[in-house]
Amino acid sequence: MPxxxxxxxxxxxxxxxxxxxxxxxxxxxxxxxxxxxxxFDVLCLLRHQKKTIVFVTNNAMKSRRHYKAKFDKLGIExxxxxxxxxAYASTVYLSSVIKFSKEKKVYVIxxxxxxxxxxxxxxxxxxxxxxxxxxxAPFFLADFVLDEDVAAVLCGYDSNITYTKLSKAFQYxxxxxxxxxxxxxxxxxxxxxxxxxxxxxxxxxxxxxxLGKDPLCIGKPxxxxxxxxxxxxxxxxxxxx
Amino acid sequence: MPxxxxxxxxxxxxxxxxxxxxxxxxxxxxxxxxxxxxxFDVLCLLRHQKKTIVFVTNNAMKSRRHYKAKFDKLGIExxxxxxxxxAYASTVYLSSVIKFSKEKKVYVIxxxxxxxxxxxxxxxxxxxxxxxxxxxAPFFLADFVLDEDVAAVLCGYDSNITYTKLSKAFQYxxxxxxxxxxxxxxxxxxxxxxxxxxxxxxxxxxxxxxLGKDPLCIGKPxxxxxxxxxxxxxxxxxxxx
Numbered sequence: 454m455p456x457x458x459x460x461x462x463x464x465x466x467x468x469x470x471x472x473x474x475x476x477x478x479x480x481x482x483x484x485x486x487x488x489x490x491x492x493f494d495v496l497c498l499l500r501h502q503k504k505t506i507v508f509v510t511n512n513a514m515k516s517r518r519h520y521k522a523k524f525d526k527l528g529i530e531x532x533x534x535x536x537x538x539x540a541y542a543s544t545v546y547l548s549s550v551i552k553f554s555k556e557k558k559v560y561v562i563x564x565x566x567x568x569x570x571x572x573x574x575x576x577x578x579x580x581x582x583x584x585x586x587x588x589x590a591p592f593f594l595a596d597f598v599l600d601e602d603v604a605a606v607l608c609g610y611d612s613n614i615t616y617t618k619l620s621k622a623f624q625y626x627x628x629x630x631x632x633x634x635x636x637x638x639x640x641x642x643x644x645x646x647x648x649x650x651x652x653x654x655x656x657x658x659x660x661x662x663x664l665g666k667d668p669l670c671i672g673k674p675x676x677x678x679x680x681x682x683x684x685x686x687x688x689x690x691x692x693x694x
Numbered sequence: 695m696p697x698x699x700x701x702x703x704x705x706x707x708x709x710x711x712x713x714x715x716x717x718x719x720x721x722x723x724x725x726x727x728x729x730x731x732x733x734f735d736v737l738c739l740l741r742h743q744k745k746t747i748v749f750v751t752n753n754a755m756k757s758r759r760h761y762k763a764k765f766d767k768l769g770i771e772x773x774x775x776x777x778x779x780x781a782y783a784s785t786v787y788l789s790s791v792i793k794f795s796k797e798k799k800v801y802v803i804x805x806x807x808x809x810x811x812x813x814x815x816x817x818x819x820x821x822x823x824x825x826x827x828x829x830x831a832p833f834f835l836a837d838f839v840l841d842e843d844v845a846a847v848l849c850g851y852d853s854n855i856t857y858t859k860l861s862k863a864f865q866y867x868x869x870x871x872x873x874x875x876x877x878x879x880x881x882x883x884x885x886x887x888x889x890x891x892x893x894x895x896x897x898x899x900x901x902x903x904x905l906g907k908d909p910l911c912i913g914k915p916x917x918x919x920x921x922x923x924x925x926x927x928x929x930x931x932x933x934x935x
Contacts, residue, residue, distance in 0.1 A: 587830060589854050594888040613830050614860075616853040620891050627890065641904050647835040649868065651860050651904040658899035663882050663892040 464495070474499055477673075478510035478520065485646050488527055500530060507682055511539045511638035511653070511672040514610055516569040537682055539637035539672030540567040543607055544574040545681040546635070546671050557604040560625050562611050562618050562656070567637065579603065580618060592617040594624075603629055608660065608668070609637030610653030619659050626664055634660065638672030705736070715740055718914075719751035719761065726887050729768055741771060748923055752780045752879035752894070752913040755851055757810040778923055780878035780913035781808040784848055785815040786922040787876070787912050798845040801866050803852050803859050803897070808878065820844065821859060833858040835865075844870055849901065849909070850878030851894030860900050867905060875901065879913030 468474075476482050482492050499506055508531060510520070517536045524531035540563070547553035553576060561567060561581040568581045579600060580586050603625045611618070625632050640652035654670075661667055671677050709715075717723050723733050740747055749772060751761070758777045765772035781804070788794035794817060802808060802822040809822045820841065821827050844866045852859070866873050881893035895911075902908055912918050 589828060589830065589856070591853060592891075594886065594891060612832060612857045614855065614857050615830070616855050616892075616897075619855075619896075623892050624889070641906065645835065648865070650833075650835060651857075651864050651900050655860075655900040655904040656857075658903035659892050659896040661903075662899035663896040665882065 465498070468495075468498055468502060468504070471504070473505040473507065475507045475509055478508055478523075479512055480644070482508070482529070483527060486527070488529070493529065496529060505686075506531075506535055507537060507686065508535055509537045509673060509678060509682075511640055512610075514564050514566045515540070516566045517541050518569070519566065534686065537678065537685075538566070538570075539609065539678070540570045542678050542681040543567065543609075543635065543637050543671045544570040544576060545685055546677055547576055547605065547607075548574045549684045550677070550680055551633075553605065556602065558600060558602045559605045559607050560603045560622055562606070562608040562614065562622055563637065564609075564611055564613070567607070567609060577602075580621065582613070586615065586618050586621065587613045588615060588617055590617075592620045594620070597621065597624060599624055599628055601629060603632060605633040605635055606660070607635045607637065608653075608657035610640075610643065611656055614656050619663075622660055623663055626660065634664065634666070634668040636668045636670050636672075639670045639675075640672075706739070709736075709739055709743060709745070712745070714746040714748065716748045716750055719749055719764075720753055721885070723749070723770070724768060727768070729770070734770065737770060746927075747772075747776055748778060748927070749776055750778045750914060750919060750923075752881055753851075755805050755807045756781070757807045758782050759810070760807065775927065778919065778926075779807070779811075780850065780919070781811045783919050783922040784808065784850075784876065784878050784912045785811040785817060786926055787918055788817055788846065788848075789815045790925045791918070791921055792874075794846065797843065799841060799843045800846045800848050801844045801863055803847070803849040803855065803863055804878065805850075805852055805854070808848070808850060818843075821862065823854070827856065827859050827862065828854045829856060829858055831858075833861045835861070838862065838865060840865055840869055842870060844873060846874040846876055847901070848876045848878065849894075849898035851881075851884065852897055855897050860904075863901055864904055867901065875905065875907070875909040877909040877911050877913075880911045880916075881913075 482489055517533050520536045520538060521533050558577040558579055561578045563581055565582055571578045606622045606625050626634055636657045637653060639654035641654050643650045643652040657668060723730055758774050761777045761779060762774050799818040799820055802819045804822055806823055812819045847863045847866050867875055877898045878894060880895035882895050884891045884893040898909060
């Protein structure tokens with residue numbers, strides 16, 4: 454088998470010792486459109502040995518469908534049910550871990566990737582890419598109608614962050630009793646090919662600061678991501694941490 | 695003197711003991727358009743006794759001119775040089791406390807009140823109400839041209855907060871060596887007649903979070919506000935804290 458001969462013997466020995474393998478995506482398995490050196494060979498070896506593979510990423514901008522397309526483009530064998538982005542993990546957390554009521558709604562500060570995942574899981578949501586929230590028109594609290602069914606606020610990277618979104622989220626978190634404060638990830642920065650920008654975690658910081666409390670984080674390094682993988686993947690054996 | 699007879703004798707005694715009197719504005723001297731009970735009588739007494747009066751406010755949305763008009767409307771005798779908003783104090787801090795170079799520029803995340811004060815002090819600035827920053831169009835880091843003359847970022851309450859502004863501010867703070875990170879105030883919330891909204895301090899939180907460091911705060915309760923009053927008002931005697 455050519456794959457094995459191209460790998461160090463200690464790599465092969467390591468592979469033999471574990472049944473489930475988890476890989477980071479952007480900046481881990483690849484950088485922009487370039488596969489990481491050795492990634493292809495290691496993944497081929499794991500497939501050959503029938504290992505369970507999970508791809509995890511804190512990037513909640515893209516849905517699993519988007520990631521599947523990226524894997525295909527890079528020539529990596531990957532399946533939808535192996536991909537856990539923080540957008541998908543957030544919806545799994547709501548639907549399968551805490552059994553979020555189908556009658557309740559989530560107020561979203563996020564981009565379309567998250568909305569796609571919420572739709573797929575049948576979770577009602579407000580905000581996100583709604584044009585009445587993605588606006589720089591003044592927010593008048595006197596005109597705001599509180600939706601009492603909003604029982605969670607979920608924030609992530611949102612390049613369309615507005616004061617209207619922050620203000621509405623703040624109303625739900627302070628006026629709807631028990632409303633949960635969730636973030637897809639706590640990444641302070643968003644490194645990319647041209648430099649570094651404020652990350653998804655930074656964009657929920659106004660709410661942390663105004664509320665004086667931290668949200669529950671779904672993405673890495675939170676173990677909630679692992680809980681979501683456990684719930685959805687019967688093939689995955691993950692020891693409790 | 696009718697003023698004195700309407701006041702408690704212990705108030706009169708207190709007034710006699712101090713030369714300089716500082717008053718908060720919104721929520722202190724008045725609530726919305728309603729003067730606080732007793733405020734008018736106390737201010738008349740202080741004027742009659744030739745005391746030095748200073749009005750301080752963390753509200754950086756309005757310039758001193760705006761505040762002077764508010765005092766006039768409420769029928770309170772007040773003069774421009776007695777009014778210290780955090781917008782004005784921030785410009786005094788730059789121009790008179792740290793002697794900010796006229797060749798350098800400030801990148802502003804704020805509303806027009808601050809820009810008016812910066813103009814009055816002859817300080818160059820970028821951002822603020824500039825339409826190329828007040829936009830929800832995507833921010834492309836590859837297209838961003840860093841202005842190497844930006845030596846400070848000054849943030850406050852800005853209902854037109856955008857990812858473009860946060861991204862540009864982050865570039866200046868991380869790429870221009872020694873660029874100062876200043877906030878007009880650290881108010882977590884902005885209480886108003888209809889409820890509570892995220893405050894000016896909350897809107898600089900993405901930068902605090904992404905940078906992993908706190909800014910220098912100009913407004914109350916920072917003593918920098920007092921330094922600015924000392925610099926500008928020779929009549930004011932303020933003991934060192």
